[in-house]
Amino acid sequence: MLIKTFASAVHGIDATTITIETEISQGIKFFMVGLPDNAVKESQQRIESAMRLNNFKWPHKKVVINMAPADIRKEGSAYDLPLAIGILAANEQIKSDKISNFLMVGELSLDGNLQPVKGALPIAIKAREEGFEGFILPKENAREAxxxxxxxxxxxxxxxEVVGFFNDEVELEQTIVNTREEFFSKVNECDVDFSDVKGQENVKRALEIAAAGGHNIIMIGPPGAGKTMLAKRIPTILPPFTLREALETTKIHSVVGKIDRDTSLMTQRPFRSPHHTISDVALVGGGAFPQPGEISLAHNGVLFLDELPEFKRQVLEVMRQPLEDRTITISRAKFTVEYPASFMLVTSMNPCPCGYYNHPTKxxxxxxxxVPKYLNKISGPLLDxxxxxxxxxxxPFKKLSDQAATEPSSAIRERVIKAREIQSERFAKSEGVFCNAQMSSKMIRQYVDLDEASSSLLKNAMEKLGLSARAYDRILKVSRTIADLEGNERVESHHLSEAIQYRSLDRENWGG
Structure with missing residues (x-):
């Protein structure tokens, strides 16, 4: 008897439906074809044990299983459940009249219990696209799907439970999530807040500008100055997730199995902070069986690299292309996978190996x-x-001990949102451009129109401070964001003056 069950394979952050054809006939042996990997081949032992311990009979006949399409490699243990149901139905232990209406995934334990799987959300999206009536999966993944x-x-x-459901002996409870209600009730919840930070008003101002324009930022300072504390609070001032952004980000985290059991949809922008010993593959993604890396897990959020010069140079260099294109393409001989990687890069470093260059007291x-040798560990193209x-x-201690209330993240976020709305209108007709940091040189000339006094100020700053040529476009982008925060259509001299302050490392005498 031939039975078809349906599962799914995750490729990148999208799923492909897999048809599992099971036929039992006279003979002996078990055959599985269709490019299964070792984890799929080993499912025979798990399925056989689960069936025996749940009082089902393993067919002592010839079992042939084909996993189509046969040219896609099947990886992982998520096929256990549909394989087991296919074998039981082909052996006439399950009614097969409604099996084809459901897509199934799940890893079986030896006792027949189901273990959670990765990629439940993209698989559920594909199941809806393919017109399946329902999706059966482990309980731990139900809210996510x-x-x-x-x-x-x-x-x-x-x-x-699944066998009882198909035999009309058990009613399964449908998992229902009010996505919009849950999302909007939690979208403004934050564990940390800028009100926790004492002093550092100039740093908070710079981080507000960075968040408003989507600018990448590097903080240089001695140990204990508060760089990490400040970085962790940047997601709290970024605009809240839209539903589309939340769904896209949740899909990526679902693929790598980083969604909590009680979570349905991510509501907070991700903050990823990998250790400086990370490999280039772990950062950008890839591997023998490609998985998203840290830059993709930080999609629509913040990637924080603490102690930037301590990262291997090769690791930092592979970030250059994703920073420009906002996607990462992993190419293999037989296939190519593309992961989104639109993130805000926040980095920090000590000014020198001992950490106390330019320190006020030490x-x-x-x-x-x-000092310049330490800075040279970061390449010019990345710094660019x-x-x-x-x-x-x-x-200073006086500010640390001050009990006066400081500005909360919510107040800063309101200003950031207003500035982002201005940018959304400005770039409405520009595909793939959403904020000032993404402007091309042509757009800079179009949207940053300097008067004579401002041009003269910028020229003098470039000459007197010894700023490099690469600083020119960056200053104009940042000054455009500062003007947006004030609601000004034109970039004026005081906007430029503030933007020029934020190019410390481009000065010829820095660290010299």
Whole structure:
């Protein structure tokens, strides 16, 4: 008897429906074809044990299973459940009249219980596109999949529950999530806040500008100045997720299995902070079985690289293309996978190996020439993609002990949202451009029209401060954002003056 069950393979952040054809006939042996990997081949032992311990009979006949399309490699243990149901139905232990209406995934334990799988959300989206009536999967993944409306999602705990459902002996409980209600009730919740930060008003101002224009930023300062504390609070002043952004980001985290059991849709922008020992593959994605890297997990959020010079140079260099294109393409001999990677890069570093160069009270003990040598660990092309350079100094005790209330993230976020709305109108006709940081040189000339006094100011700054040529466009982009925060249509001299302050590392005498 030939039975067809349906599962799904995740490719990139999208799913492909897999048809599992099971035929049982006279003979012996078990055959599985259709490019299964070792984890799929090993499913025979898991399925056989689960069936035996749940009082189902393993067919002592010839079992042939084909996983179509046969040219797509099938990876992982998520095929256990549809394989088991196909074998039981082909052996006439399950009624097969409604099996084809459901897509199924799930890893079986030896006792028949179901273990969670990766990629439930993109699989659910594909199930709805393909017109399946419902989606059966492990209970731990049910809320994640239930984000997809008009699809019946059933979370189950064991193989026997699924068999009982198809034999009309058990009613499965449908998992229902009010996506919009849950999303909008939590979208403004934050665990940290800028009101926790004492002092550092100039740094908060720079971070507000960075958030308003989507600018990449580097903070230079001694240990304990508060660089990491400030960076962790940047997502709280970025505009809240839209539903589309939340769904796209949740799909990426679903593929790598980083969605909590109680989470349906991500409501907070991601903040990823990999350790400096990270490999280039872990950062950008890839591997033998390609997975999204940290830059994709930070999509629509913040990627924070602490102690930037301590990262391997090769690791930092692979970020250059994603920073420009906002996608990362992983190419292999037989296929290509593309992951989104539109993130705000926030980095921090000590000014020198000892950490106390330019410190107000402590003396730097580094040898002559060590400061520029330390900075040279970061390549010019990467530094070229960072718009704002910010020097962070330690907070004096008087400000640390001050009990006065400081501005909360919500107030800063309101100003950022207004500036982003101005940019959305400005770039409405420009495909792929959403904020000032993404402007091309042509757009800069179009949207940053300097008067004579402003042009003269910029010229003098470039000459007297020894600013490099790469600083020119960056200053104009940042000044455009500062003007947007004030609601000004034109970029004026005081906007330029503030933007020029944020190019510390481009000055010829810095660290010299």
């Amino acid at each position: 239930a984000v997809v409306d008009t699809l019946k999602v059933y979370g189950v705990e064991s193989l026997s 003396e730097c003990v580094c040898a002559p020439g060590m 993609r960072i718009d704002i350079h910010l020097e962070v100094v330690p907070v």
